[in-house]
Amino acid sequence: MSSKGKVLVAMSGGVDSSVAAVMLKEQGYEVVGITMKTWDYTSSGGKSNKETGCCSLESMNDARQVALKYGFHHFIVDIREEFGDWVIDRFVEEYLDGRTPNPCVLCNTHIKWTALLKRANDLGCDHIATGHYANIRTENGRHIISKGIDHNKDQSYALWGVSQDNLSRTIFPLGQYHKPEIRQMAEDFGLMNVANKKDSYEICFVPDNDYRRFLRDRVDGLEEKVEGGAFVDMEGNVIGKHRGYPFYTIGQRRGLHLAMGKPVYVTHIDPDTNTVMVGGEEDLKSTYCTANQINMIKYDRVPEEEMPITAKIRYNDDGKPGFLTQAGDDELIMRFPEARTAITPGQALVCYEGDDVIGGGWIKKVRMDFD
Numbered sequence: 536m537s538s539k540g541k542v543l544v545a546m547s548g549g550v551d552s553s554v555a556a557v558m559l560k561e562q563g564y565e566v567v568g569i570t571m572k573t574w575d576y577t578s579s580g581g582k583s584n585k586e587t588g589c590c591s592l593e594s595m596n597d598a599r600q601v602a603l604k605y606g607f608h609h610f611i612v613d614i615r616e617e618f619g620d621w622v623i624d625r626f627v628e629e630y631l632d633g634r635t636p637n638p639c640v641l642c643n644t645h646i647k648w649t650a651l652l653k654r655a656n657d658l659g660c661d662h663i664a665t666g667h668y669a670n671i672r673t674e675n676g677r678h679i680i681s682k683g684i685d686h687n688k689d690q691s692y693a694l695w696g697v698s699q700d701n702l703s704r705t706i707f708p709l710g711q712y713h714k715p716e717i718r719q720m721a722e723d724f725g726l727m728n729v730a731n732k733k734d735s736y737e738i739c740f741v742p743d744n745d746y747r748r749f750l751r752d753r754v755d756g757l758e759e760k761v762e763g764g765a766f767v768d769m770e771g772n773v774i775g776k777h778r779g780y781p782f783y784t785i786g787q788r789r790g791l792h793l794a795m796g797k798p799v800y801v802t803h804i805d806p807d808t809n810t811v812m813v814g815g816e817e818d819l820k821s822t823y824c825t826a827n828q829i830n831m832i833k834y835d836r837v838p839e840e841e842m843p844i845t846a847k848i849r850y851n852d853d854g855k856p857g858f859l860t861q862a863g864d865d866e867l868i869m870r871f872p873e874a875r876t877a878i879t880p881g882q883a884l885v886c887y888e889g890d891d892v893i894g895g896g897w898i899k900k901v902r903m904d905f906d
Contacts, residue, residue: 548594551666634881644696670710678702695895764809786877826896
């Protein structure tokens, strides 16, 4: 075995994970590649979808070609059952509960790391590695995630839910690089099958990026059950009929088909009454939110009352300053001095101290007032 140890690398067949695997091989690790099949593209309502992303045959072959070129073992593992139970079922349940989920965080938290470490143990691997743009270090006995230096590609937001035990064996080889450097590295390594591959942004099990179609295919009779609910204004007056509450998200403006004389946005979704509330942009503003099912990274709990931090409320959020407190062991309370727009239940609140991830949780309640 290499003096640096044996590492299991999650390989999606894309440029990032391919370069991560070869980089670790070049650094002296004994590398084993693994590609996880999470989704069957013919299982969505019996309809066949074009295979794209990390579960396609093309992507699996691309990962295998990299392993063959650099002489390390590569395995494909079927985790469709695990993935479906945790990620897809909860994805559907969140929409049916009137929230907007983030399946990539769910996958990292409950599936990807657990599945990787299980196979790493079976294969005698000391570490696991992924192609995420993030950094990790050990400080004061804790394993701390921080932003990748390429802030345009930073993926630390999606990693807040990974446990300390799982982080203790994790390597992020790409955290100190920018994306153009990784593409150049792929060419230098001779990985021409992946060097210019486009990044994938869609949800892996929704390759057409149409979550509404996915819900209709996944839940028998959904449209018949929910269509014809009421659009209401901020005073509760009925102003129209909608297609069904799961097909709307907080902050949505397009596709409402309401003649209000001004732009209106979805401000609240009530699954119990199949009601979608709309209002002006000012009605989307809020200064407080709470998050539960939390996971702490840098500290075991928030270290001070009203801790000044920066918080992201969705993946593509730049982050805004505010003050964080903790209530009990499983609730974060976030106060923003300047109101945020469309804080959305079901998304993740991720808190930062500089570039370091303090921790995060799932947004539960939002206060719409300014008191």
